[in-house]
Amino acid sequence: MTTDPLEYEVAVVGGGPAGLTTALYTTRLGHRTAVFEKEGGRHAAVSHVHNLLGVSENVSGEQLATHAVDQFEHYGGDFYPDAVESVTRLDGGESGDEPRFRLGAAHATVDAERVVFATGFRDRSPDVPELERFTGRGLHYCLHCDAYSLGDGPVFVLGHTESAAHVAMTMLNFTANVDLLLDGREPEWGDETETKLRVHPVDRIETSVVSAYEDEAIAEDEPPWLGGLSFGDGTERDYLGGFAMYGSSYNADLAADLGCELGENGAIDVDERRETSVDGAYAVGDVTHGQNQTTIAIGDGAYAGLAVHKDLRRFPMSVADLEARGAETEGDGEPDTDAADLEWDDLEVPASAPSLRAQMRRVRDLETHPGLRGPSPGRE
Numbered sequence: 001m002t003t004d005p006l007e008y009e010v011a012v013v014g015g016g017p018a019g020l021t022t023a024l025y026t027t028r029l030g031h032r033t034a035v036f037e038k039e040g041g042r043h044a045a046v047s048h049v050h051n052l053l054g055v056s057e058n059v060s061g062e063q064l065a066t067h068a069v070d071q072f073e074h075y076g077g078d079f080y081p082d083a084v085e086s087v088t089r090l091d092g093g094e095s096g097d098e099p100r101f102r103l104g105a106a107h108a109t110v111d112a113e114r115v116v117f118a119t120g121f122r123d124r125s126p127d128v129p130e131l132e133r134f135t136g137r138g139l140h141y142c143l144h145c146d147a148y149s150l151g152d153g154p155v156f157v158l159g160h161t162e163s164a165a166h167v168a169m170t171m172l173n174f175t176a177n178v179d180l181l182l183d184g185r186e187p188e189w190g191d192e193t194e195t196k197l198r199v200h201p202v203d204r205i206e207t208s209v210v211s212a213y214e215d216e217a218i219a220e221d222e223p224p225w226l227g228g229l230s231f232g233d234g235t236e237r238d239y240l241g242g243f244a245m246y247g248s249s250y251n252a253d254l255a256a257d258l259g260c261e262l263g264e265n266g267a268i269d270v271d272e273r274r275e276t277s278v279d280g281a282y283a284v285g286d287v288t289h290g291q292n293q294t295t296i297a298i299g300d301g302a303y304a305g306l307a308v309h310k311d312l313r314r315f316p317m318s319v320a321d322l323e324a325r326g327a328e329t330e331g332d333g334e335p336d337t338d339a340a341d342l343e344w345d346d347l348e349v350p351a352s353a354p355s356l357r358a359q360m361r362r363v364r365d366l367e368t369h370p371g372l373r374g375p376s377p378g379r380e
């Protein structure tokens with residue numbers, strides 16, 4: 001049995017902080033919105049969310065997303081736990097055409113007037129058996145999130161590139177004990193970085209890293225934390241934790257297939273409204289810059305949500321638009337009220353999507369709403 005694709009005004013690919021924020025905004029601004037999310041993503045690897053105003057670091061990225069999906073659905077959005085496999089244009093793609101897209105997912109096909117790519121990127125993991133299981137628990141990818149918990153103890157940076165050297169030297173702001181682990185590779189940084197590294201007190205360790213071990217001091221009923229690393233020369237070193245700096249690859253294939261321009265690093269190019277080079281297609285969060293911060297992804301999502309709303313809704317209409325509809329102006333930019341009155345009677349007012357209006361009325365009478373709640377310890 002074939003059915004017609006469901007119609008949305010906005011379809012978001014990716015249910016991390018960036019995509020869910022765009023979707024929350026567009027839903028609460030009255031647009032029928034769908035979010036597609038396949039499992040995984042960087043937010044799902046976050047064991048403790050840091051630097052998110054008012055949110056305790058006891059909260060994980062997955063918990064944050066669960067609450068966000070509840071909020072999104074509460075206000076009337078549709079969440080599809082499904083991987084999008086294709087995004088194509090239904091309009092001709094000519095300038096002046098009203099954009100329209102079809103999203104093909106594993107279990108659903110939907111049409112939308114605007115599409116938002118919030119697909120994130122993938123960190124390249126270190127090639128060290130046993131180490132990946134300590135992700136977020138001694139193996140980190142984000143200095144601004146995790147340096148705070150690694151201060152004043154032995155720390156490693158795994159990598160052999162400019163960014164690895166840069167992060168190793170930056171970690172000296174937090175601890176005097178930093179090892180830069182080349183894991184048997186040749187350094188790829190330039191002369192200037194080499195000069196800086198010689199002066200900065202970073203220990204360079206060239207031998208291979210062969211394994212990782214747990215911190216035995218952690219209670220058995222607690223999730224394991226990294227205790228240290230074993231090296232190819234038979235030595236071991238204890239670490240509080242460290243960073244892997246092997247770069248990332250952007251999940252930009254769907255956007256590229258649609259014709260969106262990518263930057264040299266593979267991120268999706270966007271303007272300040274978060275619109276891509278394809279009319280009506282937007283992109284937000286890590287996939288556009290790899291800034292590696294939940295709050296920045298959320299901010300991007302908000303920018304795009306507002307931009308999509310302005311893009312889709314017509315009011316207030318400009319004088320030029322009113323003139324195009326036949327209303328006359330008196331030459332001073334003000335509509336000629338007599339003539340315009342007649343035309344204004346003809347203006348259709350679409351307001352919010354009909355299917356959301358009942359939800360809006362229902363939600364405004366509720367006393368409690370989904371989302372993280374609860375006072376800080378000591379403030380109950």
Ligand SMILES: Cc1cc2nc3c(=O)[nH]c(=O)nc-3n(C[C@H](O)[C@H](O)[C@H](O)COP(=O)(O)OP(=O)(O)OC[C@H]3O[C@@H](n4cnc5c(N)ncnc54)[C@H](O)[C@@H]3O)c2cc1C
Pocket residue numbers: 013014015016017018019036037038039040041042043044045046047048049050051052061082083084085118119120121123135136140141142145146251254284285286287291292293294295297
């Ligand atoms: C270990 C770790 C710890 C971190 N800690 C912090 C921290 O403490 N504080 C902080 O501010 N930041 C932290 N970050 C960074 C933060 O997680 C990211 O900046 C943030 O998640 C980016 O949000 P995003 O929505 O752009 O991308 P993501 O969170 O990566 O979400 C993208 C989503 O798109 C989905 N997707 C991709 N392709 C498709 C498709 N074809 N169809 C459907 N869905 C698709 C993916 O499944 C994914 O869920 C951490 C990152 C890591 C890896």
